Amino acid sequence: MNPHVAWIHVAPIKALAIEERDHVHLGKLGVTGDRRFCVVDPEGRMINGKRVPALVAVRPSFADEGQSLTLRMTDGSSVSGDVALGHAVSVTIFGRQCEALEVDGPFSDALSALAGRPLRLVRFAMEGEGVDRADELGAATLVSQASLEELGGVAGADRPVDPRRFRMLFGVAGVPAHAEDAWIGRQVRIGEAVLTPLGNVGRCAVTTVDPVSGRSDLDTLAALAKYRGQQVTTEPLPFGVWARVDETGDVRLGDPVVA
Numbered sequence: 692m693n694p695h696v697a698w699i700h701v702a703p704i705k706a707l708a709i710e711e712r713d714h715v716h717l718g719k720l721g722v723t724g725d726r727r728f729c730v731v732d733p734e735g736r737m738i739n740g741k742r743v744p745a746l747v748a749v750r751p752s753f754a755d756e757g758q759s760l761t762l763r764m765t766d767g768s769s770v771s772g773d774v775a776l777g778h779a780v781s782v783t784i785f786g787r788q789c790e791a792l793e794v795d796g797p798f799s800d801a802l803s804a805l806a807g808r809p810l811r812l813v814r815f816a817m818e819g820e821g822v823d824r825a826d827e828l829g830a831a832t833l834v835s836q837a838s839l840e841e842l843g844g845v846a847g848a849d850r851p852v853d854p855r856r857f858r859m860l861f862g863v864a865g866v867p868a869h870a871e872d873a874w875i876g877r878q879v880r881i882g883e884a885v886l887t888p889l890g891n892v893g894r895c896a897v898t899t900v901d902p903v904s905g906r907s908d909l910d911t912l913a914a915l916a917k918y919r920g921q922q923v924t925t926e927p928l929p930f931g932v933w934a935r936v937d938e939t940g941d942v943r944l945g946d947p948v949v950a
Contacts, residue, residue: 835863
């Protein structure tokens with residue numbers, strides 16, 4: 692077997708559609724621009740696909756070195772404009788407070804119309820703030836292709852399980868299902884970077900949502916409970932692992948993964 696990077700996925704805007712990359716530079720805080728923006732409610736609480744599933748199918752596209760943005764909505768329409776930053780806001784994300792700036796323009800109105808509730812698009816003041824488990828040195832996530840295949844079999848999926856459901860940074864091919872569990876506490880070289888996985892990623896209802904349609908169509912949680920529920924892991928319903936970055940570097944599709 693030849694363990695290697697099978698896909699690289701980033702989310703420039705948390706909760707919105709995943710962007711596929713063929714290479715990234717992995718720094719101590721993760722990939723620059725990954726999860727730099729997020730969507731919040733009027734109280735400043737982060738909104739994710741669990742609360743508004745349709746968001747996962749909204750496709751953001753940045754241009755002009757991040758100075759302009761287009762959101763392609765689920766009905767085929769789109770809104771575009773400059774990324775003009777406005778008032779400072781305090782954002783609540785996973786129980787911690789982060790500073791952010793409102794993004795002016797048509798984006799918040801479009802997202803609010805889709806959700807049927809008031810929402811605001813904001814940009815975190817600091818790079819890395821939007822990465823899950825940032826307060827625990829989390830900067831990257833990994834899951835194996837074989838893990839997806841096993842989950843699909845247990846869930847009775849009629850087609851391959853789309854890895855974008857799980858919003859992981861790196862997919863790894865050429866290892867057995869859930870081999871990544873054994874990497875916790877060990878250094879893993881991926882391309883030029885070196886990571887140490889620190890724990891499992893526990894799953895929520897957003898993984899049941901199809902990343903193209905924005906509709907719940909696969910009971911991933913029941914499948915995980917069925918064959919992973921009794922595992923001794925750091926978080927319940929585990930699928931994949933999260934890691935700190937020990938050595939920064941470039942990671943490309945096809946790069947070797949050495950654990």
